[in-house]
Amino acid sequence: xxxxxxxxxxxxxxxxxxxxxxxxxxxxxxxxxxxxxxxxxxxxxxxxxxxxxxxxxxxxxxxxxxxxxxxxxxxxxxxxxxxxxxxxxxxxxxxxxxxxxxxxxxxxxxxxxxxxxxxxxxxxxxxxxxxxxxxxxxxxxxxxxxxxxxxxxxxxxxxxxxxxxxxxxxxxxxxxxxxxxxxxxxxxxxxxxxxxxxxxxxxxxxxxxxxxxxxxxxxxxxxxxxxxxxxxxxxxxxxxxxxxxxxxxxxxxxxxxxxxxxxxxxxxxxxxxxxxxxxxxxxxxxxxxxxxx
Amino acid sequence: xxxxxxxxxxxxxxxxxxxxxxxxxxxxxxxxxxxxxxxxxxxxxxxxxxxxxxxxxxxxxxxxxxxxxxxxxxxxxxxxxxxxxxxxxxxxxxxxxxxxxxxxxxxxxxxxxxxxxxxxxxxxxxxxxxxxxxxxxxxxxxxxxxxxxxxxxxxxxxxxxxxxxxxxxxxxxxxxxxxxxxxxxxxxxxxxxxxxxxxxxxxxxxxxxxxxxxxxxxxxxxxxxxxxxxxxxxxxxxxxxxxxxxxxxxxxxxxxxxxxxxxxxxxxxxxxxx
Numbered sequence: 302x303x304x305x306x307x308x309x310x311x312x313x314x315x316x317x318x319x320x321x322x323x324x325x326x327x328x329x330x331x332x333x334x335x336x337x338x339x340x341x342x343x344x345x346x347x348x349x350x351x352x353x354x355x356x357x358x359x360x361x362x363x364x365x366x367x368x369x370x371x372x373x374x375x376x377x378x379x380x381x382x383x384x385x386x387x388x389x390x391x392x393x394x395x396x397x398x399x400x401x402x403x404x405x406x407x408x409x410x411x412x413x414x415x416x417x418x419x420x421x422x423x424x425x426x427x428x429x430x431x432x433x434x435x436x437x438x439x440x441x442x443x444x445x446x447x448x449x450x451x452x453x454x455x456x457x458x459x460x461x462x463x464x465x466x467x468x469x470x471x472x473x474x475x476x477x478x479x480x481x482x483x484x485x486x487x488x489x490x491x492x493x494x495x496x497x498x499x500x501x502x503x504x505x506x507x508x509x510x511x512x513x514x515x516x517x518x519x520x521x522x523x524x525x526x527x528x529x530x531x532x533x534x535x536x537x538x539x540x541x542x543x544x545x546x547x548x549x550x551x552x553x554x555x556x557x558x559x560x561x562x563x564x565x566x567x568x569x570x571x572x573x574x575x576x577x578x579x580x581x582x583x584x585x586x587x588x589x590x591x592x593x594x
Numbered sequence: 595x596x597x598x599x600x601x602x603x604x605x606x607x608x609x610x611x612x613x614x615x616x617x618x619x620x621x622x623x624x625x626x627x628x629x630x631x632x633x634x635x636x637x638x639x640x641x642x643x644x645x646x647x648x649x650x651x652x653x654x655x656x657x658x659x660x661x662x663x664x665x666x667x668x669x670x671x672x673x674x675x676x677x678x679x680x681x682x683x684x685x686x687x688x689x690x691x692x693x694x695x696x697x698x699x700x701x702x703x704x705x706x707x708x709x710x711x712x713x714x715x716x717x718x719x720x721x722x723x724x725x726x727x728x729x730x731x732x733x734x735x736x737x738x739x740x741x742x743x744x745x746x747x748x749x750x751x752x753x754x755x756x757x758x759x760x761x762x763x764x765x766x767x768x769x770x771x772x773x774x775x776x777x778x779x780x781x782x783x784x785x786x787x788x789x790x791x792x793x794x795x796x797x798x799x800x801x802x803x804x805x806x807x808x809x810x811x812x813x814x815x816x817x818x819x820x821x822x823x824x825x826x827x828x829x830x831x832x833x834x835x836x837x838x839x840x841x842x843x844x845x846x847x848x849x850x851x852x853x854x855x856x857x858x859x860x861x862x863x864x865x866x867x868x
Contacts, residue, residue: 312681313678409847415799430632432636524708528710556714
């Protein structure tokens with residue numbers, strides 16, 4: 302019965318072909334067509350070669366968005382990696398009860414739905430009744446009285462960073478912590494006997510042994526942050542102005558608000574190509590881990 | 595010795611406060627009477643408990659409809675994914691065939707699909723095939739989003755069940771389907787449970803496609819889309835907004851509680867491994 306396995310995977314293959322591969326191909330096709338509102342309704346889009354890509358790449362706004370996306374990704378990922386490493390180290394240093402308590406708190410954060418988190422953060426940073434402004438004023442920063450966080454580009458950017466970091470640290474920290482528990486404790490003991498301090502233990506034992514795990518988490522976070530859309534769209538829709546417009550938001554804006562589906566498709570193709578670079582690094586790392594396949 | 599551990603305990607508490615405070619503040623606000631919410635000095639613990647905001651949220655127009663829509667698309671998508679993934683996972687974990695490696699590779703790649711980049715073509719395709727404003731389109735998309743992950747984890751769970759058990763059943767005269775139903779399926783049930791619960795959370799939280807594909811028929815919106823436009827519904831009624839957010843989070847919390855230990859061990863491994 303040689304055909305059985307093929308029959309079993311057929312539904313998966315067919316579904317992926319229609320719901321995944323086809324949209325991807327369609328996106329590529331739209332990106333080389335003239336596809337605006339008229340073509341959406343009437344069909345019959347004409348091929349224009351790479352004109353959309355030329356238009357996107359020639360637009361200084363596009364490059365500003367790319368720079369902003371890279372900055373956004375860098376700030377978020379650095380904060381996520383540093384904080385989650387610190388939390389993971391903290392977890393392994395704690396006693397059983399405190400550790401369970403911290404893990405429970407992290408899981409609660411992790412379980413918070415993104416949309417619920419966006420409404421909560423808007424409430425925390427609300428100008429008149431928000432608790433953040435109240436605390437800042439109590440601490441003596443009078444200028445935060447009724448401060449409108451979402452009216453300023455930099456502060457909105459900062460709140461989005463805070464939100465994404467807050468939501469991402471639990472997964473990264475718990476993964477790093479569970480990897481740390483696999484490091485044989487004899488290594489630490491003998492290093493301690495040789496007089497190594499905490500920092501030395503981390504740089505010469507924990508980090509080198511868990512380098513693949515760090516690489517994996519790092520590439521996952523880069524991918525996730527780079528393509529994050531929901532948080533930005535729900536809180537600021539890319540604004541105020543274009544202060545929080547990153548590549549996925551930009552592609553969506555020009556397609557949905559301006560009906561330039563062709564240009565939006567070209568921008569999202571560029572986004573995917575940039576992601577593929579990171580993805581390749583991720584897959585190389587993962588297949589090294591996953592020896593048997 | 596104890597005083598040296600003090601900074602550790604302090605950092606642990608700090609992490610807890612930062613992690614929990616936004617959620618705590620959400621629930622606390624939801625239960626506060628409006629006059630306490632608008633007080634110039636906020637209170638940080640419950641004094642008077644009020645259910646008014648929950649009443650406002652529940653009585654908001656369409657609330658139960660959106661709740662039902664979310665349930666339908668999430669459960670529909672996950673059940674579909676489970677059925678399709680079970681077949682594929684069985685072929686991958688239990689059979690040797692040409693192209694198996696390539697198939698697994700494809701599943702891993704599919705799992706990393708940047709769905710945010712497929713919004714535009716999905717919109718065009720839905721429009722072309724008359725699937726715009728239809729919950730069935732969302733169900734199909736949620737099925738596809740959860741499918742690769744479901745295959746990967748089910749393959750892991752299946753791989754952990756010894757083949758010997760199945761072979762023994764075959765020797766005793768069971769057919770392959772019977773062996774699967776009587777031996778493998780009961781052992782697989784916990785795995786099926788946790789996998790589907792995680793798929794459910796993914797679908798329950800999905801916002802981008804629901805926001806894009808349900809436009810004209812506003813009764814077919816799902817909870818996340820409705821909640822994201824809270825200022826249209828509740829204006830500046832933060833109590834009701836927080837009550838609605840709390841209600842939205844409840845099913846997710848229940849799922850996390852049901853999974854407990856698995857959340858940190860199994861799923862991290864599953865998620866990281868692909």
